[in-house]
Amino acid sequence: MVTVDPTKVADRIARPSTGGIRDSRGYRIFQVFNTVALLGVVVITLYPFVNIIAQSFSGESYIRSGQVNLIPRGFNVTTYELVMSDSMFWTSYRNTVVYTVVATLIAMVLTTCYAYVLSKKHLRGRTFLIGIAVFTMFFNGGLIPNYVLVTSLGLKNTLWAIVLPNAISVFNLLVMKSFFENLPTELEEAAKIDGLNTYKTLWYVVLPLSKAVVATMVLFYSVAYWNSWFQAFLYMDRAELFPVTVYLRNLIAGANASGAGLGSSDLAQVASNIQAVTMVLTVLPILFVYPFIQRYFVSGVMLGSVKQ
Amino acid sequence: MSSQGTVAEPPPTSTSMPATSTQAAPPGPPRRPQSRGGKTPWRVALRRDWQLYSLAVLPLLFFLIFRYLPMAGNVIAFRTFRPGGSIFGEEWVGLRYVEMFLNDPAFWNVFWNTIILGTLTLVFVFPMPIILALLLNEVRVRYFKRFVQTVSYLPHFLSIVIIAGMLMQLLSLEGTVNQIVTALGGDAIPFLQQPEWFRTVYVSSEVWQTVGWGTILYLAALTTIDPQLYEAARIDGANRWRQTWHVTLPGIRPTMIVLLILNIGTFMALGFEKILLIYNPLTYPTADVIATYLYRIGLESNNFSYAAAIGLFEAIIGLTLILSANAISRRAVGTSLW
Numbered sequence: 001m002v003t004v005d006p007t008k009v010a011d012r013i014a015r016p017s018t019g020g021i022r023d024s025r026g027y028r029i030f031q032v033f034n035t036v037a038l039l040g041v042v043v044i045t046l047y048p049f050v051n052i053i054a055q056s057f058s059g060e061s062y063i064r065s066g067q068v069n070l071i072p073r074g075f076n077v078t079t080y081e082l083v084m085s086d087s088m089f090w091t092s093y094r095n096t097v098v099y100t101v102v103a104t105l106i107a108m109v110l111t112t113c114y115a116y117v118l119s120k121k122h123l124r125g126r127t128f129l130i131g132i133a134v135f136t137m138f139f140n141g142g143l144i145p146n147y148v149l150v151t152s153l154g155l156k157n158t159l160w161a162i163v164l165p166n167a168i169s170v171f172n173l174l175v176m177k178s179f180f181e182n183l184p185t186e187l188e189e190a191a192k193i194d195g196l197n198t199y200k201t202l203w204y205v206v207l208p209l210s211k212a213v214v215a216t217m218v219l220f221y222s223v224a225y226w227n228s229w230f231q232a233f234l235y236m237d238r239a240e241l242f243p244v245t246v247y248l249r250n251l252i253a254g255a256n257a258s259g260a261g262l263g264s265s266d267l268a269q270v271a272s273n274i275q276a277v278t279m280v281l282t283v284l285p286i287l288f289v290y291p292f293i294q295r296y297f298v299s300g301v302m303l304g305s306v307k308q
Numbered sequence: 309m310s311s312q313g314t315v316a317e318p319p320p321t322s323t324s325m326p327a328t329s330t331q332a333a334p335p336g337p338p339r340r341p342q343s344r345g346g347k348t349p350w351r352v353a354l355r356r357d358w359q360l361y362s363l364a365v366l367p368l369l370f371f372l373i374f375r376y377l378p379m380a381g382n383v384i385a386f387r388t389f390r391p392g393g394s395i396f397g398e399e400w401v402g403l404r405y406v407e408m409f410l411n412d413p414a415f416w417n418v419f420w421n422t423i424i425l426g427t428l429t430l431v432f433v434f435p436m437p438i439i440l441a442l443l444l445n446e447v448r449v450r451y452f453k454r455f456v457q458t459v460s461y462l463p464h465f466l467s468i469v470i471i472a473g474m475l476m477q478l479l480s481l482e483g484t485v486n487q488i489v490t491a492l493g494g495d496a497i498p499f500l501q502q503p504e505w506f507r508t509v510y511v512s513s514e515v516w517q518t519v520g521w522g523t524i525l526y527l528a529a530l531t532t533i534d535p536q537l538y539e540a541a542r543i544d545g546a547n548r549w550r551q552t553w554h555v556t557l558p559g560i561r562p563t564m565i566v567l568l569i570l571n572i573g574t575f576m577a578l579g580f581e582k583i584l585l586i587y588n589p590l591t592y593p594t595a596d597v598i599a600t601y602l603y604r605i606g607l608e609s610n611n612f613s614y615a616a617a618i619g620l621f622e623a624i625i626g627l628t629l630i631l632s633a634n635a636i637s638r639r640a641v642g643t644s645l646w
């Protein structure tokens with residue numbers, strides 16, 4: 001369905017100009033309206049970020065009285081010091097890093113191997129192997145059987161409960177497969193003549209040619225694992241195993257339940273500025289790398305949309 | 309649905325794989341064994357490609373254990389289940405749990421909540437990226453266009469926990485939204501505690517999260533439209549608006565249809581995690597959907613079989629929806645996923 005070179009899309013202006021003919025008055029009015037509307041989109045998208053950053057530097061009493069919007073009131077960094085002196089926060093942060101690295105590594109190995117197999121059009125049984133993967137996009141076992149399985153495999157409260165059940169994303173698999181399919185075959189044939197077996201061809205010939213897609217896949221997986229919380233929420237019972245997203249969720253859930261007059265004993269009301277600081281610290285790594293990784297994501301999405 | 313994921317591992321027998329046998333062997337001179345579509349005998353294929361097949365073993369184990377085994381595990385919807393016992397349950401009870409949820413008023417409440425929330429999502433969330441892409445497409449200043457794109461993709465990279473946290477800050481009694489409400493002379497509204505506000509909150513935050521990212525495929529499709537079509541339309545006297553209507557929109561129609569099918573397929577699978585994070589007992593009347601209901605039934609009240617029956621029902625509806633949307637679209641407009 002889409003067959004353009006992904007790298008060029010951002011630069012191309014699809015609609016040609018009128019070629020010297022002046023735009024109609026109506027169209028010029030539209031251009032003004034359009035610019036304002038798009039600036040509105042920018043403001044609405046960015047506002048919540050600015051708001052939590054402002055809150056994270058503000059005093060709690062100013063937030064409570066509704067005085068913090070764009071600019072911090074009662075500026076202080078003591079909330080940051082408070083959150084960062086909580087050893088549980090750092091434990092969770094370290095857990096997130098460990099889970100993300102291990103899960104991404106395993107996901108990359110499995111995805112790369114299977115995508116390479118599926119990209120070989122001569123392979124007998126290829127259609128069936130693709131079908132096994134694609135079918136799971138449209139039908140899955142569901143929450144309860146998955147929970148029962150993970151529990152009975154004894155994976156609860158281990159890293160593997162987070163890593164294994166989502167080790168292959170079929171979408172990523174198809175992206176990689178279509179990338180491998182479009183590699184020139186000559187180099188692989190030359191490698192075969194030189195006596196390299198399949199494993200060595202994949203490692204020494206194919207992967208070095210696929211750095212772009214490998215980087216994209218690593219980013220896809222690591223952002224997904226970094227952001228995930230539900231697996232850990234389901235399968236981790238002890239606070240020292242929580243990733244930072246679950247740590248944050250428990251702060252927020254406490255505030256929400258108390259706000260509804262439903263405060264339960266295990267969920268304490270947590271001050272808004274502490275929540276804001278935790279959110280900022282959780283999102284910071286993503287915000288830092290975002291400008292650099294964004295275009296890889298865009299090109300990955302477009303690779304994946306090429307019809308199989 | 310069957311769990312025959314292992315049959316492709318070496319050494320399988322020659323008849324265990326039905327998928328490739330449908331292509332008729334072409335008549336005429338015999339083709340080279342490695343040519344595509346030809347039927348290589350299994351014996352030859354295995355001797356030649358065993359290294360490739362061996363690379364598929366671990367991924368196939370993953371699919372077998374973590375995808376197809378849970379599908380089979382759905383039999384506990386028809387069997388009693390003892391925690392700690394077999395994952396396939398203890399003894400058959402037939403349709404007891406299905407009858408149970410069909411006669412459960414609470415189930416029908418969450419069923420209709422799911423339908424309503426799904427419909428609202430389809431009506432309001434699906435068209436937004438198309439509109440934004442069309443607006444971006446009219447921007448002449450390249451840097452401004454890229455700037456808007458970069459900013460609008462940002463929410464896609466956030467954890468849903470962060471988004472829930474932001475929602476709670478913005479919608480709290482002293483949050484920004486209520487400051488605007490009171491500035492306009494209204495009374496502050498506890499948005500997340502009132503059932504009548506939940507759908508608005510859910511759908512508008514869904515737009516905020518997805519609109520920018522959703523434009524990527526449309527913008528790509530827009531660049532593939534032949535500029536000569538605009539030229540021809542202009543010569544025929546079409547103004548900008550009519551060019552958009554008669555050239556641009558038909559140009560991105562295949563993309564729209566494919567994404568619509570995918571959206572219909574995920575109709576039932578709403579933003580379960582987001583709802584779980586932002587709902588509370590006060591908003592259950594509108595916020596509770598099938599997924600959250602079965603989560604509480606299964607994992608908070610430990611009625612595994614009952615919850616599995618509901619989950620299976622939901623998954624079958626989802627599969628039916630995507631198959632029928634695909635079939636209708638193939639017949640009606642000739643575009644389909646497969």
